[in-house]
Amino acid sequence: MEGLVVIDDPTSILRCCNKVYLHENFRRNRISAPKTVIVSTTCRRTLDDLEEQVGYPLVLKIPNGSFSRGVVRVENRSQLKETLRRMLMGSALILAQEYFYTAxxxxxxxxxxxxxxxxxxxxxxxxxxxxxxxxxxxxxxxxxxxxxxxxxxxxxxxxxxxxxxxxxxxxxxxxxxxxxxxxxAERALMVEYGFALPSECEAIADLEKKVFLHDRLSPRQIRYHLKNDKARFCLAREGGIPVGYGLLLTNRRWARGRIYSLAVVQKWRGRGVGRGLLSLLEHYARQAELHGLSLEVRRDNGDAQALYAICGFALVGEKPGYYSDGESALLMRKDFI
Incomplete structure (x- = not known):
């Protein structure tokens, strides 16, 4: 088509569409990226090298894939060999990368x-x-x-x-x-986000003791919410150990979800974990077609109030004497529509 105004150029477009070029560019400029090996055969030595350098599961990518197409995860050697053989029929080079799930x-x-x-x-x-x-x-x-x-x-x-x-x-x-x-893109997170498991009840209770002096969730309450289909109990984990959690409660009669509790251990505060948990809870609230989120926060907890404000929550009220030690709660809300 003629007469269209564009702000890209052919060279840049070609570079963006070529994962081999991007890999070399990031390596040359010391930009942290996933562990990557470029392969062109399915010989034994290639498979051995991939198992040693990358390990399972690993992800195979064609150089010009996009929108999650041309990307395959493999779990073992037989899958690796067959998938690599099939992909090499359509591409001279394949990128093999380490795999980590992230939210x-x-x-x-x-x-x-x-x-x-x-x-x-x-x-x-x-x-x-x-x-x-x-x-x-x-x-x-x-x-x-x-x-x-x-x-x-x-x-x-x-x-x-x-x-x-x-x-x-x-x-x-x-x-x-x-x-x-x-x-x-696709580097492993030191902190991974996901659902809490029933087996993590004790670890969450320990986290509660580290974070809160008052109004802690009891192990019984934690177990209840882990089984509650109207609750989303999300964890941030470092090396498999919970370092933060967010608990979202929903109800068919509620227009908004309620963030019942959010906790991050001291070591990980100010490093994006709380924001990541809030983002994940908001994601689930939007999936449930809720109109927004609400929460209570201690009046004397300025750091938490600042976090919520940055993430789009506005102050809408106060509940005097809400907490067990007599401290008041500020009511904050974020509307999606």
Missing amino acids: YDWRIGILNNRPLYASRYYMSEGHWQIYQHDALGTKAGSFTTMASYEVPRSVLNVALKAAKGIGDGLYGIDVKQDGNRTTR
């Missing part, structure tokens, strides 16, 4: 080497990718958007650094974040 990816939009927008893209429910393609069609996870100033500086920095190796047009850079570092 969402950052997408940082960059124009002329400056951040333009930011989004969190969530994995499709029950799946490890944002898009799930099968015989019934395609399902996609939801997303949330925000201004670039709401994004942790470390996330913006790594996105800007990654974009410099491509050009000065409009790009979307995928980034994953943990407590200590940010990494360009």
Whole structure:
């Protein structure tokens, strides 16, 4: 088509569409990225090297795949050999990468080497990718958007650094974040987010003791909410150990979900864990087609109030003497519509 105004250029487009180029660019510029091996055969030595350097499960990618297509996870050697053989029939090179499940990816939009927008893209429910393609069609996870100033500086920095190796047009850079570092697309999180398991009841109770002096959830209450189908009990884990949790309660009669409790151990405060948990709870609330979220926060807890305000919650009221020690609660709310 002629007469259209564009802000990209052919060279940049080709670079963005070539995962082999991107891998070499990130390696050359020391941008943290997933452990990656580029392969071209299915010989024994190749398979041995992948098992030693990457391990299972691992992800195989064609260089020009997009929207979760041309990306396959394999669990063992037989799957690796057969999938690699099949993919090499359509591509001379395949990228083999380490696999880690994460609840969402950052997408940082960059124009002329400056951040333009930011989004969190969530994995499709029950799946490890944002898009799930099968015989019934395609399902996609939801997303949330925000201004670039709401994004942790470390996330913006790594996105800007990654974009410099491509050009000065409009790009979307995928980034994953943990407590200590940010990494360009699909790197393992030191902190992983997901549902709490019944077997983690004792660990959550220990976390309660570390975080709260008053109004703790008892082990009995924790077990109840872990089994409650109207509750979403989400954990942040470091090395499999809970370092934070968020508890969302819903009811068919409620227009909004209620964040009943949010806790992060001292070591991980101020490092994005609380924000990650809130984002995950909001994701589930939107999936349930709720109109928003509400919560109570201690009047003397300024840090928590600041976190909620940054994440879009507004003060709407106060409950005097709400907590067991007589402290008042501030009522905060975030509306989606």
